[in-house]
Structure formats: C-alpha cells, structure tokens
Amino acid sequence: MPIIVNLDVMLAKRKMKSKDLAEIIGITTANLSILKSGKAKAIRFSTLEAICKALDCQPSDILEYACTEQS
Amino acid sequence: MKKIKILLGFTLCFGVFYLFHLSSQVIYFKSWKKINEIYSIDSFFGKLNWLIEVCLSLILLTSVIFIFLALSKILKKGYFNITTSKSFKRAGFTLCFVSALDLVKSVLEISAGFHAEYYIGYSMFNVLLFLLSLGLLSISQIIRNGSLLKQENDLTI
Numbered sequence: 001m002p003i004i005v006n007l008d009v010m011l012a013k014r015k016m017k018s019k020d021l022a023e024i025i026g027i028t029t030a031n032l033s034i035l036k037s038g039k040a041k042a043i044r045f046s047t048l049e050a051i052c053k054a055l056d057c058q059p060s061d062i063l064e065y066a067c068t069e070q071s
Numbered sequence: 072m073k074k075i076k077i078l079l080g081f082t083l084c085f086g087v088f089y090l091f092h093l094s095s096q097v098i099y100f101k102s103w104k105k106i107n108e109i110y111s112i113d114s115f116f117g118k119l120n121w122l123i124e125v126c127l128s129l130i131l132l133t134s135v136i137f138i139f140l141a142l143s144k145i146l147k148k149g150y151f152n153i154t155t156s157k158s159f160k161r162a163g164f165t166l167c168f169v170s171a172l173d174l175v176k177s178v179l180e181i182s183a184g185f186h187a188e189y190y191i192g193y194s195m196f197n198v199l200l201f202l203l204s205l206g207l208l209s210i211s212q213i214i215r216n217g218s219l220l221k222q223e224n225d226l227t228i
Contacts, residue, residue, distance in 0.1 A: 031228050041226040 004064045007036045010055050025050035072146065079142040086135045093128050115183040116176075123176065130169040137162035138207070151217035159214060163207035170200035 011018060022032045025047065034040050048059055055061075114120040141158035148154070177194040181187050 027228060034226065035228045039226065040228045041223045043228050047228050 002066050002068050003038075004066050005035060005038050005040075005062060006064055007032075007051070007062055010057055010061055014055050016055070021051070021054055024054045075142055075145050079139065079146065082135060082139045082142060086132065086139060089128070089132055089135065093125065093132065096128075097125065115180045115185055127169055127173055127176075130165055130172075134162045134165040134169065137165060151214055151221045153215065153218050156211045156214040156218060159207050159211035163204045163211055166200060166204035166207060170197045170204055173197045174201065 011021060018032055018036070019029055022029045027047065035043065043063075048062070051062060052059060116123055137158050141155050141162060144152065144155045144158060174194055174197040177190045177197060180190045181194070
C-alpha cells in the first residue's frame with residue numbers, strides 16, 4: 001500500500017508507549033498494532049483526530065504517501 | 072441462526088434419505104438382466120439409462136453435501152466468510168451441471184417419443200432446479216461481497 005503510517009516515529013518522538021496511546025484514544029492495543037503495522041484498510045476521522053490530539057501533531061506527521069511504480 | 076439450523080437439519084435428512092434411496096436403487100438393480108427387462112424397452116438410452124440416472128443422482132447428492140457444508144460453516148463462522156461462499160459456489164455449479172444434463176436427457180427422451188407426458192413435467196422440475204442453482208451462485212457472490220465488506224470494516228480503526 002502506498003500509504004505509510006509513521007505512528008512509531010511519532011510515538012518515539014513523544015516518548016510515549018503504544019499501550020498509553022491506546023488507552024488515551026480509546027482503542028485496543030491490538031487495533032493500534034494493526035494500524036502501526038500498516039495492515040489497516042482505513043482509519044476513521046475520529047480516531048485520527050484522537051491520535052493527533054494525544055500526540056499533538058498533524059495528520060501529515062502520521063500518514064505519508066509514497067509513490068510505488070508498478071512494472 | 073435458528074432458521075439456518077432448521078435448514079441444516081432438513082438438508083441432512085434429505086441427504087440421508089437420498090443416499091438410502093440411491094443405495095436401494097443400486098441394490099435392487101444389481102443385475103444387468105433386471106435392468107435390461109425394465110429399461111431397454113421404454114428408454115432412449117436403453118439399459119444405460121439406469122447408469123446415467125445413478126450418476127446424475129450421485130452428482131445431485133454431491134451438491135446436497137456442499138450445501139450442508141456451507142450451512143454448517145455459516146453456523147460456525149457466521150454469515151459472511153469465504154469458505155461458505157466457496158461451498159455455495161460448488162453446490163451451485165454441481166446443481167447447474169446436473170439440472171442441465173437431466174434437461175438434455177428429458178429432451179432426448181421426449182424427442183424419441185418415450186413417456187413424453189412424464190418427461191415434460193420432469194423437465195419443468197429440471198428448469199426449477201436450474202433456477203435454484205443460479206440462486207445458489209448468486210448467494211455465493213453476495214456472501215463473497217459481504218465477506219470483503221466485513222473484512223474492510225474489521226480493519227477500519
């Protein structure tokens with residue numbers, strides 16, 4: 001998928017654990033793990049809003065588009 | 072789920088009775104002499120008619136088994152999953168195949184002038200079976216699409 005989730009980087013920058021973030025935004029650690037690993041198919045605006053609020057960042061800090069050429 | 076359980080029970084009963092009927096037919100017509108006496112006079116395929124009917128019945132039984140498997144998987148894993156879709160698809164294709172073959176057989180019997188009044192009614196039953204098979208294939212497609220939607224919904228965080 002050309003959308004890369006940089007949640008790990010932001011968590012490291014804010015020195016926050018995944019478990020704590022999951023508790024703050026109100027999702028399970030399993031779901032947060034799916035999001036971090038890039039297996040998620042979609043993300044709700046409410047979840048994105050909660051993550052941005054908790055990490056004090058912009059959506060562009062978490063999500064990144066990487067162009068992949070297909071042969 | 073209660074209705075699925077009832078349907079599963081009926082399918083199981085039908086399968087068992089059909090297997091019993093099929094085995095009794097095989098046991099009753101175990102000698103070619105007996106088959107010759109009954110079938111060779113009033114059938115287009117002669118004594119082979121018996122063999123064709125047994126083969127068609129076996130394919131129909133296979134279809135019933137696939138339906139049974141699909142229903143039991145619905146009970147285990149819920150309505151939308153790929154395995155149920157595959158089982159319904161297999162059941163649909165086998166039912167489609169058996170009804171088409173039976174229809175061709177009926178048409179041949181009618182054109183040859185054997186028991187036309189019986190085979191006209193029987194061919195209508197085959198058309199109904201064919202429509203049922205198309206219905207099963209449609210259900211398979213619906214379950215497949217539902218499964219994809221469910222998967223996407225489950226992976227939406």
